[in-house]
Amino acid sequence: MSNAVLDTSPVDSADRGSDSLRHARLPRWAPLGIAVLSAALGSAVGLVADLSSKAQWGLIAALLFVGITFALTTAVEGVRQARDRLATSLVWVCFIAALVPLASLVWETVVRGIGLLDGYFLTHSMSGLRDLQPGGGVYHALIGTVQQVGLAALIAAPIGLLTAIYLVEYGGGKLARAVTFFVDVMTGIPSIVAGLFVLSFWIILLDFGYSGWAGAMALAILMMPIVVRSTEEMLKLVPNELREASLALGVPKWRTILKVVLPTAIGGITTGVMLAVARIAGETAPVMLLVFGAASINNNPFEGPQSSLPYFIWQQFKAGNQYAYDRAWAAALVLIGLVMLLNLLARGIARWKAPKAGR
């Protein structure tokens, strides 16, 4: 550790009056005051210079805020405090700068999507409609998403769960280390690569057609590592005393896992699976390669092309006219709503079923 902290203080205390051990400080309302002042100045500069973009006004105001704060603090409190305040304002600016695009994303989706979103949109397909025409809906895409994601979860959840049990309850060897590493690496596989794999395996080698099932397999590959990771974390939270107590009573290990460990962690595991489902529900690339998009309702995921919500958005975006854009925004709103709902439900379960012991 450097001695940067120590070297200035004695000098400072000599400078100050002898009656106080405290630095002179800006009043508590100073940051707020400076913020208001710089916002006003920013708007004034914007008005005078006739800058059309509100983003520029905000930028000027933010720069003014950082500058004024730094100057004032240097004058009153000294350089070290000024640097501290500078860092604080920069961190705040970072935070606000990141919130702006994200808030804009949600806002635009809601505003542009809400117009078309009604019962008709949710219960009709695009069958018989051309992309140029108004009307139509996402029913076929909803069906596709639910079926593909459901199938993917049916494959991925058991495998992921069992793998996590292996890693936590039986692991420790070379195999477990290899699995842990590759699960981590697998988390980063681009979705399109998973799609290409199923394409070359299922469609090129085995010569099956495009179907919802093919997409579900790719989605399952993307889902497995997420399930393993979250389940692993949850199983590790189960206190060892519970396992030991059960084993001491003569219960076999597998029954201990099924009857003691899993029930204790079930809330967290469910949360993890639901978060993984939410993740893959928004995947477009594998669906594009493997399911191939149909405009009409196809209730059979094992035969023939289907659609899915993200793929529907992509199709409508590519169609490139106002009606199609409207449908794309409305579908995006449905998709975001679905994903957020899954997320909130998952968090709710996590809070409701949180393991009580183990801290």
Next chain:
Amino acid sequence: MKIADTIAPPPQQELPPQAPKPSKSARHRGDRIFLGLSRGSGIALLVIMAAIAAFLTWRTANALAVNEGNFFTTFDWNANADPPVFGIAVLAFGTVVSSVIAMALAVPIAVGIALFISHYAPRRLATPLGYVIDLLAAVPSIVYGLWGALFLVPHLSGLFYWMDDYLGWTGVFDYSGGAARSLFTVGIVLAIMILPIVTNVSREVFLQVPKMHEEAALALGATRWEVIRMSVLPFGRSGVISASMLGLGRALGETMAVATVLSPSFVIKLSLLDPGGGTFAQNIAAGFNEAGDVGRDALIASGLVLFVITLVVNGGARMIIARRKEYSGANA
């Protein structure tokens, strides 16, 4: 990560030797079956990874056998022509450039947000903020793409003209008008997309900084910023690096956001603001529908390159995290 790591993994316990006799063989069978199932799942995961590599390599070999150009240095993608000529030079350039832009924009801001949540935000705000970041990570990439293409692109030309005015002389920021569907725009959208993951991992690491380090610095009279510079950042450096690499892995492989935002063309341009260029994933998405058999194999070949790159980046990131874990465990 989190509390879990401080708890030792469960010991490998043998069954009590004095087991009741009648059920002994049954219980052993149960244990064997269960162990077999769970180990089998683990092996299945490894097999899937191996199969991905094997199948992509198989199709890649098919594609390269008929390729008339050099796969790495050809600047064209005419995989459906006869004879097929294609190479990944342009795609590699576009992928790397857009991801680097994304990193340059996202990492400083993400570190700022992570510090904000871990050290600056009012305690009551910190947890909900964490949730918000998590929710943002859940927004599907196609929605980012839609927003980028229909909202962001029209709003960016102003900024691009401004950059052209002041930085155009470099050639890199040369802008000749038109829709702002360029690699730079892609970089901005990717930056917004990887912000949540980089923030989350960095935040976790910052929260792991031993309280003693921070309190020691505070006791010496350090300001909050000095505490962060002297104890938080040095401790979290490798965590931030691996977080950035995870973000990089995601940016490299992102498909839909790039495919919606970019107006692709098979050229390498000096200017980042003019439309053109392409990325691996975007090229696959854009070219797949029109591709014939060879074209499809060629796209799979480019997918293999992407797979290997992301494997290296993610593997590296995980190794750094794993190393960090060991010595942070000693501190706990």
